[in-house]
Amino acid sequence: MNYPIPPDAKRLYPAGVRFLGDGVGLSGGMTIDGYEEAIPRLIPAAERLAKQGAQVISFFGSSITFYKGANFNEELTQKIIKATGLPATTQSNGLVDGLRVANAKRVAVATAYTDIVTERLKIFLQEHGFDVTFAKGLGYERIPEGGATQEILFKLGADAYAKSNKADALVISCGALRTLDLIVPLENETKVPVVSSTPHGLMNGVRMLGISPRAKGFGMVFEKV
Numbered sequence: 001m002n003y004p005i006p007p008d009a010k011r012l013y014p015a016g017v018r019f020l021g022d023g024v025g026l027s028g029g030m031t032i033d034g035y036e037e038a039i040p041r042l043i044p045a046a047e048r049l050a051k052q053g054a055q056v057i058s059f060f061g062s063s064i065t066f067y068k069g070a071n072f073n074e075e076l077t078q079k080i081i082k083a084t085g086l087p088a089t090t091q092s093n094g095l096v097d098g099l100r101v102a103n104a105k106r107v108a109v110a111t112a113y114t115d116i117v118t119e120r121l122k123i124f125l126q127e128h129g130f131d132v133t134f135a136k137g138l139g140y141e142r143i144p145e146g147g148a149t150q151e152i153l154f155k156l157g158a159d160a161y162a163k164s165n166k167a168d169a170l171v172i173s174c175g176a177l178r179t180l181d182l183i184v185p186l187e188n189e190t191k192v193p194v195v196s197s198t199p200h201g202l203m204n205g206v207r208m209l210g211i212s213p214r215a216k217g218f219g220m221v222f223e224k225v
Contacts, residue, residue, distance in 0.1 A: 006060075006198050008180045012215045012222070017206055022048050026064065029141035030113055030174070035064045042076065043083045050084040057088045058205035062173050062197040063117050065090040066124035073124070087208050091175055094201030096128050099169055101225045102193035108164030109135035110156045112143055112174035121173055134164040148177050154185060161190040172196040183219035193220040 009019045024041040028034025046057050057080050059065055065073050073092050080088035099107060107130045111118045118137035125132050138156060140147060153172065161170045169192050172179050179196040186194045199218060203225060206213040215222040 006175075006202070008198050009202055011180060012199065012202055012218060013206055013213075016211060017209065020049050020052050020054050022046075024061075024064075026061065030063055030117055031141050032067060032116070034141075035067050038064060039076075043079060046080045046084050046088070050086055054084075054086060056205055056208045057084060057086050058094075058201060058208075059088070059090045060198070060201055061175050062091045062095065062201070063113060063121070065092040067117065067120045069120075069124055070127035089204055089208055091197050091201035091204075092124065094204035095125070095171055095173060095195055095197065097204040097207070098193075098195035098200035098221045099125075099128075099130060099171070101221045102169045102195060104130065104167075104169035104193065104195075106131045106133050106164075106167045107169050107171055108133060108161045108167040109171045109173065110153075110160040111135070111137040111172070112140050112148060112177055113137040114139055114141060121171075125171070133167045134160055136160045136163075143174075143176055150178070150182060153177060153179060153182055154189075157182065157186045157194070158189050161186075161192070167192065169193045169195055175201065180218060183222075184217070187219050195221060 005019045005021045022045040024038045024045050026038050028037045077088045118135050122132045122135050157172050175197045180199050183194045203213040213225050
């Protein structure tokens with residue numbers, strides 16, 4: 001997991017789970033070069049978390065795990081398992097897990113990313129069997145101050161869904177976006193499940209511990225899982 005621990009963790013799971021954090025950093029921003037530069041720091045970070053007593057390791061950061069497609073995401077997961085001997089997952093797996101819980105087939109996508117990175121997410125979701133009917137990003141390599149307010153993100157998600165030809169679910173992707181309090185308002189607006197990087201990445205990791213990841217008040221997927 002990239003540090004610090006997102007505040008969503010304790011709001012979703014206030015008891016019964018201890019969250020540990022370490023980081024790979026992303027000094028090059030949300031760009032292909034930035035991801036390539038950061039990836040070599042993954043295994044040392046995972047090994048440090050294992051030494052701290054982690055029982056499951058989730059590599060947080062959606063775009064850094066989906067940018068080279070489904071096979072690369074799986075390779076990263078397998079490398080963590082091999083290095084640590086622990087079960088492992090990624091934040092991108094959380095998006096897939098959430099969409100499968102929602103029983104979605106056709107998906108609208110809203111991201112923080114540039115068109116290049118948003119297109120990589122579209123491909124990643126298609127590789128997992130989802131039909132992406134519309135995708136739109138905010139165009140950021142780095143999120144500027146005030147560039148991802150709750151108002152901006154709500155409008156981005158609502159607009160993406162409105163142009164999606166009635167998709168089955170809405171994805172909001174980027175681990176740095178604060179989306180937990182937008183899930184229910186966007187579900188009320190769109191009438192479909194909303195799946196988002198950090199909340200559903202946490203859900204996916206907790207599920208791998210063998211603990212129920214269900215949480216009330218944070219949308220359809222958390223109520224159903």
